[in-house]
Amino acid sequence: MVISTKQEKNVLTVFLKGELDHHSASRVKDAIDMEILKSSVRLLILDMTDVTFMDSSGIGLIVGRYHRIKSLGGKMQIANPNASLLRILKMSGIEKLMKIS
Amino acid sequence: MQPINKMKIQFDSKSANEAFARVVVSAFASQLDPTLEELAELKTAVSEAVTNSIIHGYEQMEGIIYMECRLFPESIEVIVRDEGVGIEDIEKARTPTYTSKPELERSGMGFSVMESFMDTLEIQSKVGKGTAIIMTKKFSQQKDRSFSSER
Known part of the structure; x- marks a missing residue:
């Protein structure tokens, strides 16, 4: 999994590329949590354009980051999940917690 | 009913093997010419079982x-088995969003995903002995077979 980030003012966008499973989730978690600590983030956008696979470990990761950012007074959004990712996201009820675009 | 083909592998319980298991199942199932969506569902279910x-x-x-x-x-029928600690309460484990390990940021959606992406799901488990997940998936047969047989 390739992780890259872009910060504009207090909006942090995290671009993920590859397969998001239990194996890759811990690295993604560490990378995001480190960025959140470095500067004040009001909006965390997870860009999933290049995520080709995700299972329920991805849900755990997203919900975990949501609670983290929320506790710091920020919000989270998911961008560009493909159809099969969207199905798992909807199954988990995540769209009630954050915007998926 | 006799299977038309079968295979068996074993691997270490390392997280890197989650992707390995998905690729193996997907490659084996490809003989039946499933749709991309069916393959994605199968891979996801296997990933959940191996991760568990x-x-x-x-x-x-x-x-x-x-x-x-x-x-x-x-x-296809897939069995994922371990000789680990086993599940004390299978009904509880199957409850959507229940997880015994919230500290690991688990969503508790594993069995729900397996259930909804496969056609049947059976859990056999004995505390101290291990767990076996037996799942089956039907593949739609509405594809153009005359084309696929030419490969």
């Missing part, structure tokens, strides 16, 4: 995961 064995069965310690697949003309 690693995190819950072996509690992230060393162990061996056994995976067996049987192909039938229109379906």
Whole structure:
């Protein structure tokens, strides 16, 4: 999994590329949590354009980051999940917690 | 019913093998010419089962995961088995969003995903002995067979 980030003012966008499973989730978690600590983030956008696979470990990761950012007074959004990712996201009820675009 | 093909592998309970198991199952199932969507569902379910064995069965310690697949003309059966700690309360484990390991940021959606992406799901488990997940998936047969047989 390739992780890259872009910060504009207090909006942090995290671009993920590859397969998001239990194996890759811990690295993604560490990378995001480190960025959140470095500067004040009001909006965390997870860009999933290049995520080709995700299972329920991805849900755990997203919900975990949501609670983290929320506790710091920020919000989270998911961008560009493909159809099969969207199905798992909807199954988990995540769209009630954050915007998926 | 006799399977038309079968295979069996075993691998270490390492998280890197989650992707390995998905690729193996997907490659084996490809003989039945499933749709991309069906393959994605199968891979996701297998990923959930293998992840469960690693995190819950072996509690992230060393162990061996056994995976067996049987192909039938229109379906696949996959068995993912471990010799780990077993599940005390299977009904509770199947409850959507229930997780015994919230500290690991688990969503508790594993069995729900397996259930909804496969056609059947059976859980056999004995505390102290291990767990076996037996799942089957039918593949739609509405594709153009005359084209696929030319490959």
